[in-house]
Amino acid sequence: LSLIPGGLDCSISFVSHVLGKVCIHGRQKEILGVLVPCLTELTKSDCIWQRICWRLVECVPERWMEAVVLGFVQRAPGADVLSRLLGNLVVKNKKAQFVVTQKVLLLQYGHPTAVLQNLLGYLSLDSLRRALLLRVLQELLETWGSSSAVKHSPPEQQLYISKAILICLSHLKEPEIESCRQELLTSMMEGVKCHLDSSLPQLRRLGMVVAESISSKINTEGPVLKFEYEEDDGTRELKSLLVQTPPLCVVPSLPDDDRNEKAGAALPSVPESNKKSQTAAPVMPHEESDAELDSDDDLVPYDMSEDKELKVKAPLYIRDCIEVLTGSEDVDKWEATVKALESLIRRNPAATREVSVELAKILLHLEEKTCIEGFVELRQRAQVAVLTTDPIPVSKYLTSQFYSLNYSLRQRMDILDILVLAAQELSCPKLHGKPKHSDAQKPCIQLLPGSDSSKDWRRIVDERIKSKTRRFATGRCHVEQASSPNQFSSVAGHFFFPLIQHFDRPLTTFDLLGEDHLVLGRLVHTLAVLMYLAVNTVAVTAMGKALLEFVWTLRFHMDSYVRQGLLSCISSLLLSVPAELLLADMTEELLEAQCWLGDVVEKDPDGDCRRLALQNLLLMENLKKKLEAVPS
C-alpha cells in the first residue's frame, strides 16, 4: 500500500476484496495490525488518503463488512482515528450501521471498554452520525430499563450496557439532552425500579450508578439523585466514564463531590459583629492591679476529688434490663442498658434462661430510641447471646415468628442472621475466641440489606470444598484444632426444621414464593449454612433429606440469588452428610440432582450459578471415587 503514490484513479475495490476476505477468515488482527497504523499516519493530514481509506472500506463486499468494521473498531487507537478511517460509513452502509449500532452494543458484550469508547466517540464526532448516537442511547436505555432483561441477562452484559449508556451520556451536548430529557427521565425511573428489585447486589449498584449519572445529566441545577452505596473500583470506573477526557490523556477522573448538593450542618447563626457587639474571642485578661489585696486567699478550698463526670449506670441484673427496655422513659439508662446487655447475658446464663423468650421478644421488637452508634450490631449481638444461652425455646420462638404476620422483611432477615450467627457460635470450638461477626452491618441500610453476609459463608463453603478436594489427594495438611463437644448438634434440628416447614404457605403480608423472593434467597442461604454447620451431628441425615426435597421443588426459580442459594445448599449437603449415608438413603435423589446440575452448568445465564453447579458436580465425583476407593 505504501507503493501507491497519489494515484487517484487506482481501483481500490480489489484491495477491499482482499481485506474483506482476510478479515472474514479471522485474520483481522494481523492485517489490520499493519494496515491501521499506516493508515492512521497517512490520513492524519492528508485528505486524499482519507478519501482513499473511505473508499477502501466502502467497497468491501456486504458479507465481509461486519468483520472489517469490527476489526477497525477494535484496532483503532481512538475515536477520532476511527472517524478518519471510516468516515461516514455507518450512515452510508446499512450493514455497517447494523453492526455498529446494534450488534456490538446490544447483542455482544465481550468487548472491552476502550472499544465502546471508540465506537461511541466515533458516532459523536460527526453531525450526521449524532442522530445515530441518540438512537443508540434510546435503545440502550430501553434494554437497560426492561425488567425481563434485568432478570434474565447475565450481569456481565448488564455491566456492558451500563458502560455504553454512561459513555453515550458523556458525549451528549446540552441541546440534545434538552430534547430528550423527558424520555431519559422515564426510562431512568423504570430502569431504576427493575434494578433495585434484583436480589444481586452488583445489579442494584449498577442501577444506582447509572440512575445517578442520568439524573446528574438531566438536572444540572437543583438536587440530583443520590443513592447510598459503597464506592469500590467498579463504581469508580463507571463514574469515570461519564467524563470525557481529551484523547491523549486517559486518566480516569474521580467522581466529583459537588454532586452532593446538601449544605453542611447548620450551626446556630452568630450575629455579625456590628459596632455594638463583639464576638467572644477571649480577650487577654487585663492585668489585675496588684494593689488589690487578694482577700480570696482567706477562703480555703475544700476537697473536691470526688467531683467527677457523671455516668449513667447500666443495670446489673437481667430483669432490670428488661424493665428498662420495656418501660423506662429515661433515655440515658436505656442507652446504657443496650450497650451493656450482651455482656450481662453472657455472664448470667442461668438468669437469662429464666427469661430468655421474653428477652428475645423484646429484642426482636426493639427500636432505636436514641442515636447510638452501632445500635443494630448491639441488638444483634444481644440476640445471638440470648439464643446461644438458651437455644431450644428461643429458636422455637424465632422460627415461629419468622412465619408470622406483621413483621417487616428486615425483621425476618434479622431472624435468619441471628440463627446463623448463633449456630456458628455453637458449633465452633471455643478456641476460636469470639465468633466471627459477619460484616452484615452496612452503613446504608435503606436499600442494601446485608446480603454480603451470604458471600462470607459461601466463601467458607468454597474454601472447605477446596480444602476437601486437596485433602483427598494429599492427606491432611493442617493441624486439627483442639476439639470440644459440638453444642450445635443437640439443637440443629430445632433451628433447621421449623424454617423449612412453612415456606410454601403464603400469608397476607409475606409470600416467600411470590414477591418476597429476596427473603427466600436469604432463607435458602441460611439453610445452606445451617446444613454445613450440622456436620457430624445426629440429625444431619434427616436434615439432608429434607433439604434435598426443598431444593428440588425450587430448582427452577427465576431469581438467580435464590438459585445460588440452592446450589450452596447442595454443596453443604454433600459436605456435611457422611458419604455412606448419602448413598444409602438418597441415591435416586442424588442422581436426579446430578442431571439437574449438569443442566445448570450448561444453560444457566448466571455465571456464579454455573460455577457453583460445577463445584457440586466435582464434589459428587469425589464422593463416588472416595467410596469406590474404600473397599466396602
Next chain:
Amino acid sequence: MALPPPDPQFVLRGTSAAIHTLHFSCGGQEPDIPLLFSGSENGFIHVWNLKTHRVGTALDGHGGKSVYCVETMGGKDRLLSQGRDQRICLWDLAEGRTSVTDSVFTEHVGFCRCSLVKVAQGRWLMATAARGLEEVQVLELPSKTSVCTLKPEVGAKLGMPMCLKLWQLSCGSQPLLLAGYEDGSVVLWNVTMGKALSQLVCHQEPVMSLDFDSEKAKGISGSSEKVLRIWSLNEQQNLQVCKIQELVNAGISHVTIRPDKKIVATAGWDHRIRIFGWKKLKPLAVLDYHTATVQCVSFSDHRAPRDTLLAAGSRDQRISVWAIYTQT
C-alpha cells in the same frame, strides 16, 4: 490536706414537688423569724420558718402551675411571685394574711425570671419577659405602668430572653438591664432610653442564668454547656469577656453571687452545687447532696455575716441549706 466538703446544715422536706425558686428574708430584727420562700412545680409557695425548719404557710396563687420566681419587696410582708400561668402576683403577707393584692398578666410563656430593683421608697422597677418573642418589658410597681419595652433590632435573632438582671449603680442613676438570650448572647440595655448599649456573645447555647456585681462591674453567666463565662463592663458600657471557667459536667441552671461579693454559687444539672471565689473564680467546693438537678441557689440576707446561709432547691423535692465560708 483539704477538708472534705461540709454537709448541709439542715434539709427542708415537704414540698412534694420540684423546687424552682428560693428567696430568703432574714434581714429583720428579732423577734422576726428568718424566713425562706420557695416556689414549687405544683404552684405552691412555701414559707419556711428557719428556726423550726417547718413550713409556716403555703400560698396557692398560680392555679397549680409551676412557680419559678419569688422575690420580696422590702421585707417579708410583700411578696412577688411569678408562675407559668403567665401571671405575676403581688402578695400581702402582713399579720398572717395570705392574699393576692395585685397581679400582672405578662402573657409570657417561657421560664424567664423577672428582676426587681428598688428605685425609690415604695417604688420598684420590674423587668420581665413579655408577650413578644424577644421583648423585655419594664414596669413600675406597684403602679404597673410600663416604663419601656426593650426590643432587639429586627433580624438580631436573639431568641427568647432567658434571664434578666436589673440594677442601678446608685439611687438616682439610670437603671440598667442585663438580659441573657436564647442564642447565647448577653445584652446591656439602658432602661430609661430603651436602647441597647452593648451585646456580647457568651455562649453557643441559651444563657440559663446570669448574675452581676455592680461594684466591680463584673458578671457571670452559665448555660447548658460545660463553661461559665465571666465578663465585665468597662467605662464605655461595653461588655467584654474576662475569663472562662471549665466545669466538670455540663449544665448550669442558676448562678448567684453572695451579697458580700466574696463567693459565687452555681446550681448544676449534675446534681451538684459548686462554690467559687468571686475574685478570681477559684474553685472552692463542690457540694454533692441532691439526687436530681439543682434548680436554684440563693444566699441569705442575714445582717450578721456569720449567719449567712446558702439554700439550694432541687428537682428531688428537697431544699438543702448550707453554712459555708461564713467566717469572713
